[in-house]
Amino acid sequence: MRLLHLSWEHPPHSVGGLARHVEDLTQALAAQGQEVHVIAIGRPAAGGGRRPEKGVWVHRVEAYPVHTPDFLTWVLQLNIRFLEEAMFLWRRYGPFHLIHAHDWLAAFAGRALKHAYRLPLVATIHATEAGRNRGIHNDLQRYIHSVEWWLTYEAWRVIVCSQHMREEVQGLFQVPLDKIVVIPNGVMPSKFREPDPSPEGRRKYALPQERIIFFVGRLVVEKGVQVLLEAMPQVLAGCPEAKLVVAGQGPMEGELKSRAWELGIAHKVCFTGYIDDRTRNRLYRLAEVAVFPSLYEPFGIVALEAMAAGVPVVVSETGGLKEIVTHGINGMRAFPGDPRSLADNLLALLRDPGLASRVREGGRRLVEEVYDWRQIARRTLEVYAAVYDEYRRTPWPERPSLGQRLRRYALALGGNREQKEPQGHMPPFSGRYDLVGHRAALVNQGRGKERL
Numbered sequence: 001m002r003l004l005h006l007s008w009e010h011p012p013h014s015v016g017g018l019a020r021h022v023e024d025l026t027q028a029l030a031a032q033g034q035e036v037h038v039i040a041i042g043r044p045a046a047g048g049g050r051r052p053e054k055g056v057w058v059h060r061v062e063a064y065p066v067h068t069p070d071f072l073t074w075v076l077q078l079n080i081r082f083l084e085e086a087m088f089l090w091r092r093y094g095p096f097h098l099i100h101a102h103d104w105l106a107a108f109a110g111r112a113l114k115h116a117y118r119l120p121l122v123a124t125i126h127a128t129e130a131g132r133n134r135g136i137h138n139d140l141q142r143y144i145h146s147v148e149w150w151l152t153y154e155a156w157r158v159i160v161c162s163q164h165m166r167e168e169v170q171g172l173f174q175v176p177l178d179k180i181v182v183i184p185n186g187v188m189p190s191k192f193r194e195p196d197p198s199p200e201g202r203r204k205y206a207l208p209q210e211r212i213i214f215f216v217g218r219l220v221v222e223k224g225v226q227v228l229l230e231a232m233p234q235v236l237a238g239c240p241e242a243k244l245v246v247a248g249q250g251p252m253e254g255e256l257k258s259r260a261w262e263l264g265i266a267h268k269v270c271f272t273g274y275i276d277d278r279t280r281n282r283l284y285r286l287a288e289v290a291v292f293p294s295l296y297e298p299f300g301i302v303a304l305e306a307m308a309a310g311v312p313v314v315v316s317e318t319g320g321l322k323e324i325v326t327h328g329i330n331g332m333r334a335f336p337g338d339p340r341s342l343a344d345n346l347l348a349l350l351r352d353p354g355l356a357s358r359v360r361e362g363g364r365r366l367v368e369e370v371y372d373w374r375q376i377a378r379r380t381l382e383v384y385a386a387v388y389d390e391y392r393r394t395p396w397p398e399r400p401s402l403g404q405r406l407r408r409y410a411l412a413l414g415g416n417r418e419q420k421e422p423q424g425h426m427p428p429f430s431g432r433y434d435l436v437g438h439r440a441a442l443v444n445q446g447r448g449k450e451r452l
Helices: 018-031 071-093 104-117 129-133 139-154 163-173 199-203 225-238 253-262 277-286 301-308 339-351 353-370 373-393 402-412 432-444
Strands: 002-007 035-041 056-061 098-102 121-124 157-160 180-182 211-216 242-247 269-273 289-292 313-316 332-334
Touching: 002 018, 002 071, 002 104, 018 035, 018 056, 018 098, 018 373, 035 071, 056 071, 071 104, 098 104, 098 373, 104 121, 104 139, 121 139, 121 373, 129 139, 129 163, 139 163, 157 163, 157 373, 163 180, 199 277, 211 225, 211 277, 225 242, 225 253, 225 339, 242 277, 253 269, 289 301, 289 339, 301 313, 301 353, 313 339, 332 339, 339 353
Parallel strands: 002 035, 002 098, 035 056, 098 121, 121 157, 157 180, 211 242, 211 289, 242 269, 289 313, 313 332
Antiparallel strands: none
16 A cells, blocks of 8 residues: 655654654554655755655655744644645655544645545544643634544544543544544564663763663653652652653753752752653663653553663553553552652662562563554554545545536525526626626536636
């Protein structure tokens, strides 16, 4: 199959887990013999050169170099660029079999391509605006929420990453349950095999005797770093040699640093800012525990990455995380938003090497047996095949021409008037009714053009 994925994130442009998901999924699909194209934001290759990246054709585009008054205008401009690139790809490589749009930021382009080329559209909802914000509270959130609904309505199938997200999407958007397919995220364990870092590399983050607790993610409310900071005084009371390393950036960074000073733990917390994948992997190798205290988490791919790197994990019992982690078997689960529960579980792993070892091995087995991208790609291809088969067997009526739509509109307004206008004569203007009726009459006579 020739597949077209639309995503606003793709490495090296990464904001959250979406970029890694799209990269890993498309590479796994390509490894199984599919021709995969991705349109994503980014600087196009120098000189316009195009070549596959690990079997995947990644076509990067930039939004127009004009001022935009707000984020939504920028998103619309980006989607127009997606459409322009898709039309170019259609001419260059031939027709696609299916379009796959990732989240609401690609909804406009996905829907337009679906109807322009009469192709099936599959959508993945990675997270929802209502879930991220615990409800809809302002006009911007309301707008994004409505676009998410629109995308689920237009899609032939909606893919989500967990049972939790299936229930969330069904409840928020009233999507029929048989239209929603659960396919989890995955990891490629080979990406996390790093040699042990040198002592010099370790000193950048902690003293030789300190035991590293590692968090990586965006510094936003839903990731729960503020809960982790509140838990650290209790952790340090039980394990004075603990050291928290927080990797990532986000709007809460300044607030979190200030809170660390207020709690008197600033000397025991290292904020690294943004780190690349290689640095992340080295920190996994240095860490004794990885912690993900999310308040909202559709899936939690970072927990799987930590498992693949051989680090025992502590997670919040929320969203997709509670579907991944079995307490005491392949990780530890804390009550969401509860600093004391989080501290208790961190201390359990720091104090009990046997428990930490069992949890570490359980996590590795889980990743290898359940969350391998090859299996996930096969399941995704099964969805594509089912959708394409239904598409081929389902009548898709031709879209009515403009003339047909005008005739229907005129009839609906009462276009069968007894008094007829003189042939070829435009009646005096008396509102939209007369203009539409006269236009319909001209089209009926075969004299109207197929555009106004």
